[in-house]
Amino acid sequence: MPIQKSKVTIFDVAKASGVSSSAVSYALNGKSGVSDVTRDKVLKVAHELGWKPNGAAQALAKAKTQRVGLALGYDPKLLSVESYMMELISGLGAELEKYDYSLLVRMAVGEDAKLSIIDDWIATGNVDAMLLVNVELGDPCVALLEEHEEMPVLAIADASVVGNLPSLSSADADAVRRAVRYLYDLGHRQIARVGGPESLAHSYIRDSAFADVASELGMRYRCLHTDYTPETGREATKRLLAFSEHPTAIIYDNDVMALAGLGVAASQGIKVPEEISIMSWDDSLMCTAAYPNLTAMGRDVVDTGKQAAGLLLKLIGGERVGHLMEGPYELRARASTGPAPAAE
Amino acid sequence: MPIQKSKVTIFDVAKASGVSSSAVSYALNGKSGVSDVTRDKVLKVAHELGWKPNGAAQALAKAKTQRVGLALGYDPKLLSVESYMMELISGLGAELEKYDYSLLVRMAVGEDAKLSIIDDWIATGNVDAMLLVNVELGDPCVALLEEHEEMPVLAIADASVVGNLPSLSSADADAVRRAVRYLYDLGHRQIARVGGPESLAHSYIRDSAFADVASELGMRYRCLHTDYTPETGREATKRLLAFSEHPTAIIYDNDVMALAGLGVAASQGIKVPEEISIMSWDDSLMCTAAYPNLTAMGRDVVDTGKQAAGLLLKLIGGERVGHLMEGPYELRARASTGPAPAAE
The missing domain is CATH 3.40.50.2300 (Response regulator)
Structure with missing residues (x-):
């Protein structure tokens, strides 16, 4: 069964030009250690085979284990x-x-x-x-x-x-600032964040950015931490909604907690988004499967x-x-x- | 920084008993090619080190790449x-x-x-x-x-x-039969399945089991196929609900489609489970995050x-x-x- 390989490596160039792979490496990387004649031949063959110079291909020359x-x-x-x-x-x-x-x-x-x-x-x-x-x-x-x-x-x-x-x-701090500002522009003045574990570095980055931007905008805010599971997301949501003046918008640190948040609102007869806005993070397919569809900060x-x-x-x-x-x-x-x- | 290894390999036994790893392998696997004296010594050392005989450890003897x-x-x-x-x-x-x-x-x-x-x-x-x-x-x-x-x-x-x-x-056929029977026992007589891609072997297995058991029980059934995404799950649900006599229960082939199914019901004002029962497959954390919590066929x-x-x-x-x-x-x-x- 013939299996075709589409990518051209320095090993292919070496084979086609009849020189060693290290000579090809020297030639293609513009290093000394190879004659001008060989260099010219290697460059010609590399061009004909469609070899592309870049850091990744250069890595091949030094690779040991792949x-x-x-x-x-x-x-x-x-x-x-x-x-x-x-x-x-x-x-x-x-x-x-x-x-x-x-x-x-x-x-x-x-x-x-x-x-x-x-x-x-x-x-x-x-x-x-x-x-x-x-x-x-x-x-x-x-x-x-x-x-x-x-x-x-x-x-x-x-x-x-x-x-x-x-x-x-990831551009977490920037994203938190934009998420908060988006809710501020919708008129929200009391906002909460349901974050992940405090020990994780990116939780800390997001926490700080959240506190900073909410303060700057003169918003009242709360920040709770979870272990990312629906149970802890649900508990956090219940705690937030139990305050007499509860937040009008909650930003969750992942999709499954935002989904759990939607569930708490539904079970308490609180309308989303009329009475509370729910915003998610990550934007997996869960967000467009949920009802209502979840607003989310997404990235590729x-x-x-x-x-x-x-x-x-x-x-x-x-x-x-x-x-x-x-x-x-x-x-x-x-x-x-x-x-x-x-x-x- | 000392890092301790807790598992005992045949290489550890070889080292401690002063014989080759292949001799240890022969001795521990009861093969010929090693003297009784050596075998006794190896077995004694293996016992002292806490070596456990099993297929996995035996694999180490033949391993090349790990x-x-x-x-x-x-x-x-x-x-x-x-x-x-x-x-x-x-x-x-x-x-x-x-x-x-x-x-x-x-x-x-x-x-x-x-x-x-x-x-x-x-x-x-x-x-x-x-x-x-x-x-x-x-x-x-x-x-x-x-x-x-x-x-x-x-x-x-x-x-x-x-x-x-x-x-x-996986015990798919058995699980499909149990899921259908569970719904039958709840009084459902019109049932649908929203399956995955038809090209996958386990879709076929589940389809067959579904048709068989529904027929055996004298239920009316429909089976639609999707690509596992919420969009196709949603479309399939809408098609099923558009029939004048629509199914009273739907079994989905994964969680995100079941979630999308819940959403279609909510958007059409159809109550779950009073008017339609929704059942999921896989049982990821999404199922307990969703509202209402999704009944699911789960496994470890x-x-x-x-x-x-x-x-x-x-x-x-x-x-x-x-x-x-x-x-x-x-x-x-x-x-x-x-x-x-x-x-x-």
């Missing part, structure tokens, strides 16, 4: 409710595939397990680079990886919590995965990567938000 | 809406971790990409075994793997579509992942595995189902 490591915290229920990780893996894997790279996944079960896996990868060189996700405040994984510059790593986290590690962060996580793959390949290729930020979130206004109810 | 391959179809939106895959990966990874195994994930982008990845793994021996998921009717991946007995593979699919490959299947997919890992390690160790079935689904009755409305 694998990128991803250690995931073992929390099956949380992993399953958050579509984030599967979308990230999809984008990451799809982009890595173009460069014959695979994703090596290990589940970190128990305390310090993630640290142990990282330690193992540093010791064995079983992966060419690592992706660090779900970074916590003061995360020991960051310190360990800072000590081992030989292991290229990209942290998917805010620059403020990753030390010297290269990072790709698959694209983040692809971007992360490109950065990892650059790092493997020896390029420097600093602190980068994803594109902005998109505010997707739907039926669950509306003008604030008139004050009584 | 990796299990998983090729996923690239369909980011579908992957993200289905918590199934992330739960499976969690269980799989957690169990593999105990035996120093990792999961090598590749995304199959485009037609024949999955076949190409499998072909590559067979050719390179880059993984010790493979997991085959989302098997389609007449899947060419099955044929390719049947030709290559040297690559251990476990198909997560019904025995009827995997040829000679070892398989672990994380556990399936663990079971699959154990079977893969057995296969790597040279053991034979036939066609196995997961434990039964659990019918989790909640507020979205109730007695059929009285006939007019």
Whole structure:
């Protein structure tokens, strides 16, 4: 069964031009160590084969294992409710595939397990680079990886919590500010946020931005924390609605909690959005399945995965990567938000 | 930073008893090729170290890469809406971790990409075994793997579509029968099923079981197919409700479509469960976040992942595995189902 490969690697160029892959690497990267005649031949062949110069292809020259490591915290229920990780893996894997790279996944079960896996990868060189996700405040994984510059790593986290590690962060603070301002413009003056676990760095970033912008706008606000499950989202919503002057709008940190919030409103006969506006975060398919459809801050996580793959390949290729930020979130206004109810 | 390993491998036993790992393997597996003196010594050391004999540990003896391959179809939106895959990966990874195994994930982008990845793994021996998921009717991946007995593979699919490959299947037919009977016992006599893509083997299995049991019980039934998204779930629901004598109960093939079904009912002012019962499948956290809470057929997919890992390690160790079935689904009755409305 013939299987065609569509991508051109430096190995293909080497084969077609009859020189070693390191000679091809030297020639294509403009380094010395190869004669002008060979360089010309390699460039001609590379052009004919349609080889494209970029950091990712350059990485191939230095690759040892053709694998990128991803250690995931073992929390099956949380992993399953958050579509984030599967979308990230999809984008990451799809982009890595173009460069014959695979994703090596290990589940970190128990305390310090993630640290142990990282330690193992540093010791064995079983992966060419690592992706660090779900970074916590003061995360020991960051310190360990800072000590081992030989292991290229990209942290998917805010620059403020990753030390010297290269990072790709989501535009969370900006998104929180825009979400709050959107509700303010609809007339809301009492607002609440139902956030994720306080230990997570991005919860802290969002909390701070939320408090800042609400204060700036002169709004009254509350911020509660959960473990991301529907149960804790429901409890938080009930607590917020129990206040005599309850918020007229709630922003949730994920979709399943916003869905639970809709349920609390329905069960208490509170109309959405006439009496309370509900806003979600992440915008998985759940938001357009819910009734009313949930307004959400969404972003293209698959694209983040692809971007992360490109950065990892650059790092493997020896390029420097600093602190980068994803594109902005998109505010997707739907039926669950509306003008604030008139004050009584 | 000292990292402790808790599991005892045959390599640990070899080191402690001062013999080769193959001698340990012979001794522990009761094979010839090792003297009685050595066998006794190995067994004593193995006992002292707490080594446990099982298929998984035996697999270590034959392991080459310590990796299990998983090729996923690239369909980011579908992957993200289905918590199934992330739960499976969690269980799989957690169990593999105990035996120093990792999961090598590749995304199959485009037609024949999955076949190409499998072909590559067979050719390179880059993984010790493979997991085959989302098997389609007449899947060419099955044929390719049947030709290559040297690559251990476990198909997560019904025995009827995997040829000679070892398989672990979900108890779908049984679950469909129980779901229909549950609704029948509530008095429903007109029932519908909103299924997934017709090309998937498990859609076919569920369709057949649904038609069979509904016929046996003398119920009127309809079966529609979707691509698993809320949009198609919503369209199917609208079509079903447009019939003059519409079904009084609908069983959906996943949670997000059942949620969309709840939304259609709410938007048309049809009360759930008083006027229509809605039943879901998979039982992700969405079901207990929705209002009313969704009755669902649920199962422990994380556990399936663990079971699959154990079977893969057995296969790597040279053991034979036939066609196995997961434990039964659990019918989790909640507020979205109730007695059929009285006939007019």
